Amino acid sequence: MLEFISQNVFSPLTAFLLPSAWQPYAVYTLETVTKIVAILIPVLLTVAYLPYAERKIIGYIQNRIGPNRVGFFGYSLAGIGQPIADAVKLIFKEIIIPTGANKTLFIIAPILSVAPALAAWAVIPFNDTLVLADINAGLLYVLALTSLAVYGIIIAGWASNSKYAFLGAMRSVAQIVAYEIAMGFALVGVLIAAGSLNLGEIVRAQEGWFIHWFWLPLLPLLGVYFISGVAETNRAPFDVAEGESEIVAGFHVEYGGMAFSVFFMAEYANMIIIALLTSLLFFGGWLSPFHGIPYLGAPSIVWLLLKTSFFLFVFLWLRATFPRYRYDQIMRLGWKVFIPITIVWLVVAAILVVLEVPPWFK
């Protein structure tokens, strides 16, 4: 379909508007922008509806109904219009900049937090061929971008000129730096097992059914990765950066309206990225759990989306189940528990690969 649009819309349009030397570049740019839009619109829709899903799911877990009023044309439809209503409300609210705040940084901070969360989608493969940028160091790229998300938080905390915001930022920085190391080591285990940094290659290395995926040989790393992912996205039970019982709302206490909602979007986009990466790296991505059975066993994007949805559900489930961690226990878990586990399991994974233990490593 993209080729069709490219040949029938972009080529004539650019041929009409630009000198012929520039035309290939212009067509390429337009094609890439179309692909980016095609990836980002579903992502942003998911980001809009994930809070709704969260409120519903946590509502049912706590024996409530959750939002069920806002619908369309007089029908409530189980509250399906809630995200739209929230978005409209947030757009029309005034953005208040506190006195003494650093205005430039105050505005830049939400942008800095949402930009890496969206840019990480560039290297995510959705099936064997559907990927925007099939780069060799895809895994490293994603890790680098998720590590940049902390800048939005730290700059927001400092620029707000507020003690609560600053405390939230400080907590967040210490937490993210601690968990990033464990996360990086867990990913090193995956790349030892797959022998590649390319996300597509990693999924292809897991060829087979449920048992062949990397979750089994790398089980401790899976646990470390997912829990670090929860900590990295500042989600409950690791949400001390917000900690509304102690520091009001943490780093975004001074933000309102759209500026606040951009932070919100970044958090949910990061959650989706972590859920998607967990299913790509440890659960075979688009591979079917029923490998070998006709129709059901065919690799498809549907499997990837199902797995991602499951891990997103786990995110919400964790939030409904666990109380917030105490801060010193978070630090202890990150530095003294996770990092030693990952280092030990790196050695185990390397031995498994060298000995070519079936059925995972051939």
Add this chain to the structure above:
Amino acid sequence: MVELLVFYFFGAVLVISASMVVTIRNPVFAALFLVLCFFSSAAIWLILQAEFLAIALVLVYVGAVMVLFLFVVMMLDINIARLREGFVKFLPVGIIVALLMLVAMSLVITSGYFNREEPAIQVSQVAGYSNTTQLGKALFTEYLYPFEIAGVILLVAIIAAISLTMRKPRSNKTQQPSLQVRASKKERLRIIKMKAEPKQDAGGQSS
């Protein structure tokens, strides 16, 4: 052509942000400009198709080192007026250091490393070329010995840093989560059996 334009763009950003790092007054902004500086040099490495180095630069320096820098700089209450005095006093030392660096840089630039003949075929354009693989192979075969020495030096630095913070006897009170987790019901809770006391006054205030 596009590549050249991109290079000039990132080169300009790099030079401007690098000079801002040393000239801007607010140390937080200086640290943020240093981040921008690392970013644009990573972009220049990407143009050279050294994607591993570029992403490692972002991951290590931007993602970890600069975050800690900012962490410290934001917490300090820096008196800018006091920082700016003594400019004349330190000027001679500064000039000497700058001259030394200039000499070192010109020695490197004129040594012939930068004027090599371009190979006919770029190595990076061979099919299946992976920058990461090549780098890994070079590090673990040809340069294994220097690589291991660098690792040992870093380890020594880590141990030194930790021992510096542990030099004083511990003055602050900290909780020991491991002890707290290990605490059992037996240690904390004692159930005593006692007889019910007789009622003081029947029909009085219910409490």
